[in-house]
Each structure stands twice: as C-alpha cells, then as structure tokens.
Amino acid sequence: MTDTLILVGSPRGKKSSSTSLGNHLKSLLQDRGLEVEMLWIKLQLVTEEKTSLMLEAISDAEAVIMIAPLYDDCQPYIVTKTMELIAAQELDVKKRRFLPIINCGFPESSHITAVAIPIYKKFASKIGYDWAGSLALGGGEMLQGRYGKQLDDIGGLGDKARRELEKIADVLAGGIVYSDEALVVMPDIFLKPILADLIRWMNNRMWRSQAEKHGAAVDARPYAP
Amino acid sequence: MNALILNGSLKGQDGLQSIQDILEEELRNGGWLVESFILHQMEIRSCIGCFRCWDTTPGICTGVRGDDAEEIIRKAANADILIFLTSLTFGGYSSELKKIIERFLGLLQPAMTIVGGEHHHVKRYERYPSIIAIATAENLDEEEVQLFKKLVDRHSLNFYPPKHRAEVFQSGDEGILERVKGILVDMEMLR
Ligand SMILES: Cc1cc2nc3c(=O)[nH]c(=O)nc-3n(C[C@H](O)[C@H](O)[C@H](O)COP(=O)(O)O)c2cc1C
Numbered sequence: 001m002t003d004t005l006i007l008v009g010s011p012r013g014k015k016s017s018s019t020s021l022g023n024h025l026k027s028l029l030q031d032r033g034l035e036v037e038m039l040w041i042k043l044q045l046v047t048e049e050k051t052s053l054m055l056e057a058i059s060d061a062e063a064v065i066m067i068a069p070l071y072d073d074c075q076p077y078i079v080t081k082t083m084e085l086i087a088a089q090e091l092d093v094k095k096r097r098f099l100p101i102i103n104c105g106f107p108e109s110s111h112i113t114a115v116a117i118p119i120y121k122k123f124a125s126k127i128g129y130d131w132a133g134s135l136a137l138g139g140g141e142m143l144q145g146r147y148g149k150q151l152d153d154i155g156g157l158g159d160k161a162r163r164e165l166e167k168i169a170d171v172l173a174g175g176i177v178y179s180d181e182a183l184v185v186m187p188d189i190f191l192k193p194i195l196a197d198l199i200r201w202m203n204n205r206m207w208r209s210q211a212e213k214h215g216a217a218v219d220a221r222p223y224a225p
Numbered sequence: 226m227n228a229l230i231l232n233g234s235l236k237g238q239d240g241l242q243s244i245q246d247i248l249e250e251e252l253r254n255g256g257w258l259v260e261s262f263i264l265h266q267m268e269i270r271s272c273i274g275c276f277r278c279w280d281t282t283p284g285i286c287t288g289v290r291g292d293d294a295e296e297i298i299r300k301a302a303n304a305d306i307l308i309f310l311t312s313l314t315f316g317g318y319s320s321e322l323k324k325i326i327e328r329f330l331g332l333l334q335p336a337m338t339i340v341g342g343e344h345h346h347v348k349r350y351e352r353y354p355s356i357i358a359i360a361t362a363e364n365l366d367e368e369e370v371q372l373f374k375k376l377v378d379r380h381s382l383n384f385y386p387p388k389h390r391a392e393v394f395q396s397g398d399e400g401i402l403e404r405v406k407g408i409l410v411d412m413e414m415l416r
Contacts, residue, residue, distance in 0.1 A: 011327075012274040069274070072326050073379040074317045077271045081320040084235070106337070106344040115317070115376045122369060123315040146274075200337055200344070207335040210280035219334055221350055222284040223302035 003034040004172060005061035009068030009079040013042045017103050017145030018067040024151040028169035041078045055089060063097040063172055070104035074116050083123050098129035103140025109182035112136035133178030135164055139185040161185055228252050229304040230261035233311040233322025240361055240396050241310040247405045248308060255415040264321045267293040271324050278331030284349055286331055294328045302332055307354040313362040313393055316372025348385055355388040356381060357408060361396045388412055
C-alpha cells in the first residue's frame with residue numbers, strides 16, 4: 001500500500017500549475033518519510049490498461065491528493081471521468097483520506113469554493129473517503145506551471161502556496177486533518193484596488209498583443225451569423 | 226428560433242432519451258427548429274487547456290482539431306436556447322457533457338472584467354443562448370440538487386445566457402413530461 005497518491009488532474013498534463021504544486025508537495029512528503037506516487041490522469045486515461053493501473057493505484061493508496069484546475073466552475077472532464085470510474089467500479093477506499101488542491105484562473109478562490117469543493121466533498125462522502133480538508137488557490141496561472149516552471153523557480157510569487165503545502169505535508173505525515181483553506185496565490189498587495197485594476201488592464205493588453213502576433217484580433221467573432 | 230440539445234448520457238445509459246424526446250416534440254410543436262446530439266456517440270476530444278482559442282485563433286478551438294466539436298460549438302454560438310441533459314454526478318455534470326462544455330471556452334474573450342465584485346471573462350458575441358440544464362438521478366439527494374442549481378447559476382455568470390434554469394428529476398418519475406413542459410412555458414419558450 002502507498003502512503004500517498006498524488007493525482008494530477010490538469011488537462012495540460014505535465015506542464016501545468018497543478019504539476020508544479022504536485023512536485024513540490026511530493027518532495028515535502030518524501031522529506032517526512034512518506035512513500036509517494038504521482039500520476040497524471042490525462043496520461044492514464046489514454047488506454048484501458050493505463051486506466052486500470054490508475055484505479056489500482058487509487059485503491060492501494062492510504063491518502064489521495066487530487067491536484068487539479070477549475071474548469072467552468074467545476075471539475076475538468078478528465079477528473080469527472082475518473083470520479084465516475086471510481087464510483088462505477090465501487091473501489092473500496094473506505095476510511096482512506098481524500099484532499100483536493102484546486103487552482104483557478106481568476107484571482108478569487110470563491111470560484112472554487114462555491115461549487116467545485118462541495119462536489120469533491122460529495123464525491124468523497126459517497127465513495128467512503130474520509131475528508132482530509134481542501135485547498136482552493138485563486139490566481140493559479142501566476143504559478144506559471146504552463147511554461148514548465150516549478151514552485152521554487154518563481155520566488156516570492158510561490159510563497160503562499162509553498163507555506164500551505166508545508167502545512168498539508170505536516171498534516172498528512174501526522175495523520176491529522178487539514179481544514180478547508182482558500183487563498184490567492186499573489187501577494188496581498190496585488191489585490192489592492194488600483195494595483196489590481198492595473199494588473200487586469202495589463203493582462204487584457206497582453207492577450208490582445210498575443211493574438212496580434214498571430215495576425216488575429218482577440219475579439220474576433222468567427223461564428224457570428 | 227433554434228434549440229440545441231446536448232445529451233450527456235454515459236455510454237450504456239439511455240435514461241435521458243425520453244426527456245430528449247419530450248423536449249424535441251414540445252419545442253417542434255411550438256415552432257422551434259431543434260437539433261440534438263447524443264454526445265457519447267460523437268467523436269469529441271477533451272480540452273487541453275492550451276488557450277489557442279484565445280491567443281492564436283481567437284474564438285476557434287485549434288488545440289484539439291478534426292473532431293465533431295467545432296460543429297457543435299458553432300451551433301451553440303448561434304442557438305437561442307441550449308439544453309443540457311446529464312445524469313447528476315456528485316451534484317455536477319456528467320463527464321460526457323463536461324467534455325463539450327470545456328470546448329466552449331473560445332465563446333468568451335480572455336479579457337477579464339469585474340461582475341458582482343468578482344472577475345469574469347468578457348463576452349465575445351453580442352448574444353448568447355439561454356440555458357436549461359436538466360439532470361436526472363436514481364435517488365434525489367437534496368444537497369446534490371442544490372449543488373447542481375448553484376453550478377448552473379455560477380456557470381451562467383461566466384456564459385451570459387439571457388435566462389437560465391436548472392432542474393433535477395428522479396429517473397423514471399412519471400410527472401417528467403408535465404414538468405418539462407412547465408419549464409418551457411415558465412421560460413416563455415412555449416406559449
Ligand atoms: C476550459 C477552461 C475552463 C476554465 N474555467 C475556469 C473557471 O470557471 N474559473 C476560473 O477561475 N478559471 C477557469 N479556467 C482557468 C484555469 O483554472 C487556470 O488556467 C488554471 O490555472 C490552470 O491550472 P493547470 O495549469 O493546473 O491546469 C479555465 C480554463 C479552461 C481551459
């Protein structure tokens with residue numbers, strides 16, 4: 001039996017903020033003497049054989065940490081698919097621990113706590129998992145996992161996430177329960193009204209110029225009648 | 226007026242077919258043009274989070290190409306009403322329905338604005354379809370029912386439907402026909 005299985009549920013796969021969080025948590029857990037396995041759902045769902053291996057790993061794990069982004073206010077398709085498979089196969093995971101770590105694009109973590117966390121909680125209780133707490137991280141793109149960056153590569157921007165992962169690692173190693181936490185990746189100063197408006201303006205401009213670089217208009221309406 | 230029905234039943238489970246049939250019949254009788262897709266019978270690949278529909282080919286998903294999704298996305302953009310059918314999945318959408326919803330990302334722009342004190346994306350199109358989301362469950366769990374309604378409310382904040390409505394029915398409930406009609410009338414889709 002594995003102590004902890006980290007399931008990365010980003011549809012981006014290895015280059016994702018979820019991976020960056022997972023890699024960091026994995027090493028923190030290993031430092032505390034835990035045996036950790038990490039799987040990327042996207043890479044497992046490609047064949048039936050790999051899907052079965054993932055389900056076996058889930059049923060062998062003392063604790064499952066689901067690290068995934070928020071997609072359309074809820075779970076990404078690949079995560080929902082995995083939850084359906086776990087339920088359909090009636091995996092016996094009773095009394096094992098389940099803890100989701102979810103990041104989203106918008107700065108507010110309320111997008112995650114509104115529905116996605118309660119869905120994970122409902123899943124956990126229906127399947128028989130013990131809820132070990134949850135972490136909702138607003139502003140997850142700031143972790144730059146999409147560009148292959150690791151948490152230690154991004155300096156102060158990763159401080160809050162690193163701190164919280166330390167707490168989760170302590171909790172998992174100590175066998176106690178983490179609470180339901182929600183925070184914003186960025187330092188608090190970035191959230192003050194004028195600076196927040198400026199950052200949003202710069203972000204919107206960045207998208208415009210990215211599209212222009214590809215010879216396109218960011219506000220194109222290709223399907224307009 | 227165009228209605229697009231997206232049936233998110235899982236393979237081997239056809240419990241949503243009767244609701245699809247009722248909706249098609251009622252809407253057609255009410256003068257609507259109706260098109261339905263049973264999603265698991267289509268070739269639809271899942272979003273890979275590449276944002277090409279925002280920064281490379283704005284409005285068009287080119288990260289995952291060559292499947293049936295583009296036709297559905299185009300039809301969704303031009304529908305007057307979009308109807309989601311799903312089995313209630315821990316209070317959320319089924320995987321089959323979720324897979325196509327994710328491919329709709331390009332219907333919005335990447336730019337963000339503040340709505341109700343929170344960040345949301347800016348509209349790409351002037352108008353969006355209204356949404357009716359209908360879920361079925363073997364056993365009704367009130368927490369899940371409330372979660373589903375909240376999910377559709379939250380999702381609607383990000384999708385700009387002029388009207389939206391979420392309902393959960395118990396599978397096999399004999400009153401479904403009347404309740405479906407009632408929703409369409411309430412939403413002024415039928416007179
Ligand atoms: C299809 C799609 C839907 C998304 N929906 C939301 C959303 O509803 N709210 C939000 O805050 N971010 C949303 N995002 C943004 C992701 O949550 C964000 O990019 C996240 O940081 C990605 O994490 P990852 O790199 O671990 O995949 C969405 C992204 C995609 C591609």
